[in-house]
Amino acid sequence: MVSLLILAAAAGAVVILLVVRLWAVLRPQHVVSRESLTLLIVAGSGGHTTEILRLVGSLSRAYSPRHYVIADSDVMSAKKIESLEHARTERDSAPEYCLHRIPRSREVRQSWFSSVFTTLHSMWFSFPLVYHIKPDLVLCNGPGTCVPICVSALFLGILGIKKVIIVYVESICRVETLSLSGKILLHLSDYFIVQWPALKEKYPKSVYLGRIV
Numbered sequence: 360m361v362s363l364l365i366l367a368a369a370a371g372a373v374v375i376l377l378v379v380r381l382w383a384v385l386r387p388q389h390v391v392s393r394e395s396l397t398l399l400i401v402a403g404s405g406g407h408t409t410e411i412l413r414l415v416g417s418l419s420r421a422y423s424p425r426h427y428v429i430a431d432s433d434v435m436s437a438k439k440i441e442s443l444e445h446a447r448t449e450r451d452s453a454p455e456y457c458l459h460r461i462p463r464s465r466e467v468r469q470s471w472f473s474s475v476f477t478t479l480h481s482m483w484f485s486f487p488l489v490y491h492i493k494p495d496l497v498l499c500n501g502p503g504t505c506v507p508i509c510v511s512a513l514f515l516g517i518l519g520i521k522k523v524i525i526v527y528v529e530s531i532c533r534v535e536t537l538s539l540s541g542k543i544l545l546h547l548s549d550y551f552i553v554q555w556p557a558l559k560e561k562y563p564k565s566v567y568l569g570r571i572v
Contacts, residue, residue, distance in 0.1 A: 398422045399494035399512070402429045403502025408436040410530060410572040411500045412443050423455040426492050428485075430463035430504050461485055463504060482507040486514060493521050500528040500572075501538045509544055528552045529565075531572055537562065 400415055402408045408429075415425070425444075429436045437458060444456045461484040463477070485507040497512045499505035505527075512523040527548040529541050534555045537545065545551055551565045559567035 395421050395423050396495040397424060397426070397492065399426045399428065399489070399492055399497045399508070401497070401499035401502060401505040401508050402427055402433075402436045402440060403500070403504060404430070404433050404436055406532065407500055407502045407530065408433075408439055411498070411528075412439055413572045414498070414500075414528065416443060416447075420455075422496075425456040426459060426494065427456065428459045428461060428488070428504065428508055430502075431460040432463060433460075459488055461488065461504065461507070478503075478507055482510065486511040489515060489523075490520070494523055496524045496526060498526050498528070499540075499544075501530045501533075501540045503540060506540055506543055509547060513547055524549045526550045526552070528571065529554065529558065531555075531570060533558065535561070 398418075400411060402411050415422075427440050429440070440456075440458060462481045481504065489508060489511040493515065494512065497505075497509060499509065509525050509527075512525055515521045515523050525544070525548040527541065527544050527550070529537060529552065531554045533541065533553070535557050537558065541551075545562060545564065551562070552571070553559055553562065553565045553567055554570050554572070556567055559565055
């Protein structure tokens with residue numbers, strides 16, 4: 360009985376978010392031209408981090424400062440980020456990045472039921488972080504950590520604090536089906552990019568640009 364109530368509450372929250380998101384997207388927006396954009400990047404672990412850093416490495420210096428968010432237990436991603444930014448520093452100028460850590464929202468093979476609580480726990484830390492950074496753009500590609508970050512960015516717009524553009528790039532490994540994070544964020548992101556034509560056919564809202572990482 361308790362589990363049914365939790366699922367019903369979660370479903371109701373998703374419906375509310377979708378309605379508010381639709382309103383936020385359809386209402387007129389005032390676009391301000393700027394020389395730089397504050398970028399928030401959500402890095403996962405393993406292949407997710409490798410893919411997102413390839414994408415970040417191709418971005419111009421206009422996307423700065425760069426704020427990276429990783430799970431608090433992810434040591435390898437931190438090393439890869441520092442290596443990339445060190446190389447950029449040697450090529451460009453002083454470093455313009457920060458590394459932030461939040462609790463992991465979902466472990467591999469973790470049950471859906473327990474994921475609700477760990478995601479809420481992660482959300483508790485995500486919203487203050489996103490509110491403090493107030494990014495112009497959130498860039499992510501599938502790790503569970505990106506869900507509370509993107510929802511927090513969405514809330515900034517709902518509360519009238521700041522409109523944050525959410526760009527989700529599905530992993531190159533996803534050929535025919537979306538990841539769990541992708542299924543959640545398909546209707547919440549501003550731009551949902553896939554790297555295989557089969558996904559574009561199955562999910563018309565997505566944007567197919569070929570292989571980009």
